[in-house]
Amino acid sequence: MTDQFSARGSSAPSPVLLAGQVLEWSLGSENLNSPAGSADQEVRRMSLPRCVGGLRPDIMTSAERMEAVMVGLRPDRVPFNLFGAGFSARNVGYPVEVVYTDPQKCLRAQLWTGEQFGCEPTTGTGYASYGAYEFGGEIRMPRSRWESAPSIVRPAVESEEDLEKLDLPDVKDAGMIPTLMGISKLQERLGLPISCGISGDPATNAANMVDVNRFCRWMVKKPELAHRALRLSTDHIIQAWDYWIETFGAERVSVGVYVTIGANQIMSPKQFEEFVIPYQVELHDRIRDTGIKGAMFHICGEQNLNLPMIRELYLGTRQTPFMLSFGHEVDLDRAIEMFPDSIICGNVEPQIIQNGTPQRVYEVTRIAIEKGKSAPRGFILMTGCDLPPMAPGYNVWTMRKAVSDFGFYD
Numbered sequence: 001m002t003d004q005f006s007a008r009g010s011s012a013p014s015p016v017l018l019a020g021q022v023l024e025w026s027l028g029s030e031n032l033n034s035p036a037g038s039a040d041q042e043v044r045r046m047s048l049p050r051c052v053g054g055l056r057p058d059i060m061t062s063a064e065r066m067e068a069v070m071v072g073l074r075p076d077r078v079p080f081n082l083f084g085a086g087f088s089a090r091n092v093g094y095p096v097e098v099v100y101t102d103p104q105k106c107l108r109a110q111l112w113t114g115e116q117f118g119c120e121p122t123t124g125t126g127y128a129s130y131g132a133y134e135f136g137g138e139i140r141m142p143r144s145r146w147e148s149a150p151s152i153v154r155p156a157v158e159s160e161e162d163l164e165k166l167d168l169p170d171v172k173d174a175g176m177i178p179t180l181m182g183i184s185k186l187q188e189r190l191g192l193p194i195s196c197g198i199s200g201d202p203a204t205n206a207a208n209m210v211d212v213n214r215f216c217r218w219m220v221k222k223p224e225l226a227h228r229a230l231r232l233s234t235d236h237i238i239q240a241w242d243y244w245i246e247t248f249g250a251e252r253v254s255v256g257v258y259v260t261i262g263a264n265q266i267m268s269p270k271q272f273e274e275f276v277i278p279y280q281v282e283l284h285d286r287i288r289d290t291g292i293k294g295a296m297f298h299i300c301g302e303q304n305l306n307l308p309m310i311r312e313l314y315l316g317t318r319q320t321p322f323m324l325s326f327g328h329e330v331d332l333d334r335a336i337e338m339f340p341d342s343i344i345c346g347n348v349e350p351q352i353i354q355n356g357t358p359q360r361v362y363e364v365t366r367i368a369i370e371k372g373k374s375a376p377r378g379f380i381l382m383t384g385c386d387l388p389p390m391a392p393g394y395n396v397w398t399m400r401k402a403v404s405d406f407g408f409y410d
């Protein structure tokens with residue numbers, strides 16, 4: 001990975017030439033199956049970072065920086081991951097929905113936005129409503145300024161009978177999987193890290209499959225039905241991971257696991273123990289057993305009371321490069337103390353980036369960086385959850401300036 005980045009960086013064409021190439025490229029329509037050397041390679045090349053005025057110059061490339069963190073070495077500075085596919089689309093003039101429907105635009109938007117703000121490149125996507133569409137329900141793409149991601153129009157299960165009849169879907173054809181696979185194939189062609197966009201969150205996917213309110217009622221009144229939905233959603237995730245592993249090889253694939261509905265705003269710690277942990281144990285074991293290259297565990301929202309149980313997932317086990325991403329509700333000092341062997345990511349509050357003044361964004365970013373830099377296994381600056389598509393670009397630039405001012409390890 002490092003070699004590819006540095007080799008291409010040394011032969012990057014001049015900005016003048018790039019401008020013409022981009023114009024030509026943007027007018028063409030690209031076939032996803034066309035061979036390498038295509039217009040997409042030009043997008044990849046133009047997106048390599050150059051010197052940005054006013055920032056302290058980096059010593060490493062983005063790829064070198066991420067590789068250092070992954071293997072446990074200290075990089076030149078804290079990496080900065082946007083966690084913002086929808087924001088990136090809007091930032092380059094695309095509708096937000098392209099990151100869920102169009103692999104090429106999804107990648108272009110994130111590469112261009114990463115280049116603009118000097119962020120470490122991420123190019124995948126995923127969505128928190130996963131599970132409804134994939135099991136036969138219906139979703140709606142974000143169209144208005146109030147919608148930042150797909151939302152559920154109709155769950156796959158509307159009665160106990162529906163759940164009894166429900167089977168696993170064809171993993172290659174279910175819901176958004178063809179688009180997510182298209183993104184991964186494009187990542188492969190461009191020599192980028194391959195991220196599997198399947199939501200590794202059995203409880204949230206099960207709740208999306210049957211409707212969140214119904215799932216919450218079943219957890220209390222009919223737990224056997226909640227567990228049936230969880231069995232289906234867990235088996236689907238494992239099938240999908242296997243599909244990615246067969247296609248690309250475990251050593252090249254990264255996956256994401258989440259505990260979104262397990263947040264204590266929705267679920268009690270006791271329910272977390274019964275309905276979240278056993279299925280997360282299965283997924284964590286699967287990651288270790290298959291040798292999947294990397295995994296990001298997004299511990300979304302208010303999870304303070306669940307942290308001791310989450311820690312159990314890691315005690316006494318081999319540490320794959322596991323990155324643990326926290327929301328602003330979990331203090332980074334506590335996260336570092338509880339998970340000293342994991343790469344800590346987080347946790348600038350998205351609401352502040354969207355609504356706060358640049359001064360406030362700079363301040364909360366500085367605090368996150370200064371706490372995060374003490375993480376013994378490494379730290380990646382991220383938003384605490386998805387960067388809102390409507391966040392002002394200047395606030396994101398302000399975060400990048402704080403990385404330059406406080407993020408270097410010297």
Ligand SMILES: [Zn+2]
Binds near residue numbers: 298299327384385386
């Ligand atoms: Zn989140």
